[in-house]
Amino acid sequence: MKVIATTRKAQGTSASRRLRRADKLPGIVYGGHEPATPIELEHNPIFYALRKEKFHASILTMELDGKEELVVLRAFQMHPYKPQVMHIDFQRIAADEKVTMRVPLHFSGAEESPAVKVDKAIISHTVSYVEVQCLPRELPEFIAVDLSKMESGMTLHSKELAVPAGVEVVTDVVVASVIAPVEEEVTVAEGEEAAEAPAAAEAK
Numbered sequence: 001m002k003v004i005a006t007t008r009k010a011q012g013t014s015a016s017r018r019l020r021r022a023d024k025l026p027g028i029v030y031g032g033h034e035p036a037t038p039i040e041l042e043h044n045p046i047f048y049a050l051r052k053e054k055f056h057a058s059i060l061t062m063e064l065d066g067k068e069e070l071v072v073l074r075a076f077q078m079h080p081y082k083p084q085v086m087h088i089d090f091q092r093i094a095a096d097e098k099v100t101m102r103v104p105l106h107f108s109g110a111e112e113s114p115a116v117k118v119d120k121a122i123i124s125h126t127v128s129y130v131e132v133q134c135l136p137r138e139l140p141e142f143i144a145v146d147l148s149k150m151e152s153g154m155t156l157h158s159k160e161l162a163v164p165a166g167v168e169v170v171t172d173v174v175v176a177s178v179i180a181p182v183e184e185e186v187t188v189a190e191g192e193e194a195a196e197a198p199a200a201a202e203a204k
Helices: 013-021 045-047 189-204
Strands: 002-007 024-030 037-042 062-063 067-078 086-094 097-110 122-124 129-134 143-146 155-159 174-179
Touching: 002 045, 013 024, 024 045, 037 045, 045 086
Parallel strands: 002 062, 024 086, 097 143
Antiparallel strands: 002 037, 024 037, 062 067, 067 086, 097 129, 122 174, 155 174
16 A cells, blocks of 8 residues: 655644645654654545555555655544544554564454354454564465354463464464353242232132
8 A cells, every 4th residue: 555745844733734724634754764754645545544454554655755665554643523634653664674563353253153153152352453573575464363163161362363474473362252141030020929929819
């Protein structure tokens, strides 16, 4: 995915306001062996890109003043109530250096698991992404999580996930767990008990 930006000459709160009124987005790109660079981008392409899962977990190509470099999205700020991105941060990366990134999880197979089919339990997804470390070219778009083998009482940890070669899961967290079904107790309402008492007396 490609991001087109230009170096932002004017800085400060007033300058950022003027940019936003012109449908521009202020931001910054930092890291690598170069100083942090204030940038400006077209607002709408970034606004719609942020809606895509891939934009948050991919190595991006930034064309800055006509020169291309690899970056990743690190942070962004939204307006409290308007559909507007206020600021965005990117980090430079090198093709031969490992990066640490959040990668989304795609769950499947829960309905086929013994926990759901046999025991009528529920499989809870406790996280929607995990942090991984790898070279930029090895970064997966997502990690598939197969829940079809889950049984009652089981929990699935991130370190147990099947990940591509060269990819390492950084932290060990619970990814999914089986929640046992709650048995509902059938109680007789007080009014029904009162009605049943005379009927029982008459029967005698």
